[in-house]
Amino acid sequence: MPELPEVESVARALRSSLTGRRATGLVVRWAGILEPTPRAVRRASVGRVLSGVHRRGKYLVLTFTGDDGAVGHVMLHLRMSGQLLFEPDDAPDKHTHLIWDFEGRPLHYRDVRKFGRWTVVDDAVNPTAMAHVGPDMLEVRFAEWNKRVAHRKAPWKSVLLDQGVASGIGNIYADEALFRAGVHPLKTPEGTSPEKRRAVWNAAKGVLRLAVKHGGTTFLDFKDFHGKPGNFRRKLRVFQRDGEACGRCGVVIQRVVVGGRSTHYCPACQP
DNA sequence: GAATACCTGAGC
DNA sequence: GCTCAGGTATTC
Numbered sequence: 001m002p003e004l005p006e007v008e009s010v011a012r013a014l015r016s017s018l019t020g021r022r023a024t025g026l027v028v029r030w031a032g033i034l035e036p037t038p039r040a041v042r043r044a045s046v047g048r049v050l051s052g053v054h055r056r057g058k059y060l061v062l063t064f065t066g067d068d069g070a071v072g073h074v075m076l077h078l079r080m081s082g083q084l085l086f087e088p089d090d091a092p093d094k095h096t097h098l099i100w101d102f103e104g105r106p107l108h109y110r111d112v113r114k115f116g117r118w119t120v121v122d123d124a125v126n127p128t129a130m131a132h133v134g135p136d137m138l139e140v141r142f143a144e145w146n147k148r149v150a151h152r153k154a155p156w157k158s159v160l161l162d163q164g165v166a167s168g169i170g171n172i173y174a175d176e177a178l179f180r181a182g183v184h185p186l187k188t189p190e191g192t193s194p195e196k197r198r199a200v201w202n203a204a205k206g207v208l209r210l211a212v213k214h215g216g217t218t219f220l221d222f223k224d225f226h227g228k229p230g231n232f233r234r235k236l237r238v239f240q241r242d243g244e245a246c247g248r249c250g251v252v253i254q255r256v257v258v259g260g261r262s263t264h265y266c267p268a269c270q271p
Numbered sequence: 272g273a274a275t276a277c278c279t280g281a282g283c
Numbered sequence: 284g285c286t287c288a289g290g291t292a293t294t295c
Binding site for chain 2: 080095111113115158260
């Protein structure tokens, strides 16, 4: 579930609670999460101090520095259901796959669907493994983003979800951004005026920023670092509101499938 | 692009 | 029992 705002909330929590602390142990309960191997992840991190947390789109890179100056980088992607819980009240359950120890303080990684990955990578900011990931949606300027989308013939919905164009938008915020911009999800960037493209860029950044401010959106199981849900859900205008009246115009919100993803829009506000 | 694969759980 | 789910990589 986690999209850019949810991952940003995780990044901030890691920075404030764990940077400067040493990873003193790692219990692996489901090894498929760790790439290329559990041993490699352990070697990159355990015994070293967490010295940096970088985020680009939905990706995090944690940097660990040893007393000898050696450095390891571990890229983390939560995919659909990954959660990081710091000093949780709940005991580990069958979905708790990793238990990190930071000098006596436990950090649990839970992931019901086991899609998330922790991968040893070669750099904090531009790892080879992220070569196909575009600039962060909150960072990219309009001129650069416009260059990347202008000639695309795929539906807007698919282009917003393409992490190679710009990274961070997922299914929820793609629908919300297009609603706010007043653009139909099946229209294409190529067939959209530059002014309207700017409106999409602006709406995407706006909704992401607002969601960051509200701690993200909780649908199924997003929990923040301290086990609390995000409270942006009540701000959603179209996502999973098909069949309801649009809050702006009263017309019934529709659901269609675009690129295999469920897509929600108001046919009147998004012509 | 579309289908499929990776997984488990919720809801019907 | 079947369909769907906030993501992404891979394969026609």
